[in-house]
Amino acid sequence: MKRFFLMAFLVFSSLMMRAQSLDDIKEMINKSQFTEARTAIDKFLSSSRNSNDAEAWYYKGRIYNGLSGNSAVADSAYSLKMQAYDAFRKNQSLDSKDLWLKLEAYGSYLDLYAGFYDLGAKQFNAKNFEGAYNAFKKAIDVKDYCLAKKYTYEQITFYPLDTALTLNTAISATQANKIDEGVTYYRKLADANVAGKDYESIYEYLVEYYSKKNDKVNMDLMLEKGKKLYPDNAYWTNIQLKELADKKDTVALYAKYDEMLAKNPKNFDLAYGYAAEIYNSILKRDSRDADVLVKSEKLQELLKMAIAADTGIDATLLMVNHLFNKAADLLNASNLTKGNKPEDVKKKNELKAQSIQLMDKTIPYAEAAVKYYEGLPKLTPFNKANYKIMLSHLAEMYGVKNDAKKAAEYNAKDKAADKM
Numbered sequence: 001m002k003r004f005f006l007m008a009f010l011v012f013s014s015l016m017m018r019a020q021s022l023d024d025i026k027e028m029i030n031k032s033q034f035t036e037a038r039t040a041i042d043k044f045l046s047s048s049r050n051s052n053d054a055e056a057w058y059y060k061g062r063i064y065n066g067l068s069g070n071s072a073v074a075d076s077a078y079s080l081k082m083q084a085y086d087a088f089r090k091n092q093s094l095d096s097k098d099l100w101l102k103l104e105a106y107g108s109y110l111d112l113y114a115g116f117y118d119l120g121a122k123q124f125n126a127k128n129f130e131g132a133y134n135a136f137k138k139a140i141d142v143k144d145y146c147l148a149k150k151y152t153y154e155q156i157t158f159y160p161l162d163t164a165l166t167l168n169t170a171i172s173a174t175q176a177n178k179i180d181e182g183v184t185y186y187r188k189l190a191d192a193n194v195a196g197k198d199y200e201s202i203y204e205y206l207v208e209y210y211s212k213k214n215d216k217v218n219m220d221l222m223l224e225k226g227k228k229l230y231p232d233n234a235y236w237t238n239i240q241l242k243e244l245a246d247k248k249d250t251v252a253l254y255a256k257y258d259e260m261l262a263k264n265p266k267n268f269d270l271a272y273g274y275a276a277e278i279y280n281s282i283l284k285r286d287s288r289d290a291d292v293l294v295k296s297e298k299l300q301e302l303l304k305m306a307i308a309a310d311t312g313i314d315a316t317l318l319m320v321n322h323l324f325n326k327a328a329d330l331l332n333a334s335n336l337t338k339g340n341k342p343e344d345v346k347k348k349n350e351l352k353a354q355s356i357q358l359m360d361k362t363i364p365y366a367e368a369a370v371k372y373y374e375g376l377p378k379l380t381p382f383n384k385a386n387y388k389i390m391l392s393h394l395a396e397m398y399g400v401k402n403d404a405k406k407a408a409e410y411n412a413k414d415k416a417a418d419k420m
Contacts, residue, residue: 025059034067054094058101061087061108068115078135081115084108085142106151113142117165124172133172133181139165163194170202183209190222195229204235211239234269241273253277261305268309275302275315279322296326313372316365317386323362324393330355331400359397366390366397370413379420388417 021044028037041060044050061084067073068080088108092098101108120135143158143165166185173182186202194202203226210219227236237260244253257274264270278299282292299322306315334351337344373379373387391414398406 022053022055022059025056025063029059029062029066032066034063034070037063038067052094054091055100057087057091057094061085061091065108065112065115077115077119078131078138081112081119082138085112085138088112089145105153106146106149107153109142109146109151110153110155113139113146116142120168120172124168124175129172129175130178133169133176133178136165136169136172140169161188161192161194163189163192163199167199167202174205179209190225193225193229200226200230200233203229204233207235207239234267237270238273245277250277250281265305266309268306268311268315271302271306271309272315272318275299275306275318278302279318282322296322313369313386316369316372317390320362320366320369320390320393323358323365324397327355327358327362327397330358356401359400363394363397366394370394384417384420388414391417 021040025037025040025044028034028040037059041056041063045053045056045060050056063084064080064087065084068077068084073080088101091100116135116139120132120139123129123131123135140162143162144160147158147160166188170182170185170189173179173185183206186206189199189202190206203222206222207219207226210216210222223236223239226233230236241253241256244256254274254277257270257277261267261270261274278295282295282299300319303315303319303322307319310316330351334348334355337348337351339345369390370387373383373390376383379387391410395407395410395414398404398410
């Protein structure tokens with residue numbers, strides 16, 4: 001009888017010590033004494049007889065989550081929140097009735113979601129992109145856990161796809177050079193056909209990613225999605241044109257340009273890109289080729305379209321270079337024509353007349369370019385180089401036309417530009 005009484009007393013004493021210990025820890029939590037509470041709960045759970053105490057695991061989650069918000073342990077915030085998350089789930093695995101978390105309406109999980117999200121934003125702003133990625137990813141995990149458990153909150157409604165959070169996670173991953181992981185999150189958005197200004201670039205990114213991977217199936221899928229959601233984005237056009245250019249299929253390339261320009265004749269990028277393709281093809285081939293004249297006319301037609309839509313000077317410069325080169329070729333041909341026979345003299349004069357005729361077409365474009373550069377507040381080295389080229393061309397053309405005054409004017413500007 002005495003032995004039984006002694007055993008009962010020991011068990012009662014143990015329960016009293018446990019209750020007293022957890023009450024003390026609970027009091028520390030209520031006073032936000034999380035540092036002291038952490039030491040106490042860790043000690044409590046280190047005992048084998050307490051390691052499966054559901055209430056203690058709940059308190060551990062509360063303590064670690066509360067401590068994670070202390071600026072003194074900012075470097076450990078992610079680890080503390082992770083341990084809090086694990087502790088809450090451990091509590092639930094030991095308590096089938098969810099007594100403690102249900103009592104607080106599962107607010108601890110909402111607090112963890114917000115905490116991971118906020119931590120991700122702070123890490124991103126500090127350019128710790130890997131830290132941001134980990135935190136944002138964990139915010140998604142917590143959100144998905146709440147959805148799976150069907151927890152609801154008045155403060156926020158969770159959705160299977162949190163578009164802003166998923167985008168932040170993807171950006172953080174790619175910034176941390178975790179490209180494949182970032183693509184996984186970009187694809188979640190693309191597969192859901194998420195649209196809006198903030199999401200346009202993800203389709204471009206995915207097209208580029210799959211292009212580099214030589215994954216044509218996924219590249220074409222993302223390309224079609226992008227074109228459907230953002231039909232005015234020139235990127236899709238450029239990708240298709242690049243594919244044809246890489247294949248060196250000029251017939252198909254020109255046909256695609258013609259098709260797209262017919263739909264959007266005021267598109268500068270299309271007109272200028274098409275002109276540049278033709279210009280380069282002319283430079284690479286013999287000027288006596290039968291189609292050069294046809295190409296030259298097409299080039300000038302395209303450049304006029306591009307100039308009309310150009311907010312800069314690039315199309316005008318290309319027009320000057322093309323016409324000037326043609327005029328120079330004709331003038332050289334005239335100078336190389338020898339002989340005193342009437343047909344030789346006639347040919348020489350005709351070639352020079354054709355050259356001057358082209359110079360007359362070139363001069364207005366060159367002068368427009370000069371006016372553009374002179375209107376800039378400051379010339380970059382690149383702009384200065386082009387400015388001087390235009391001045392040199394004008395001086396040379398007016399010299400051929402025997403307009404000494406104009407030639408001298410542009411030569412003087414060319415020399416003055418050296419001191420700018």
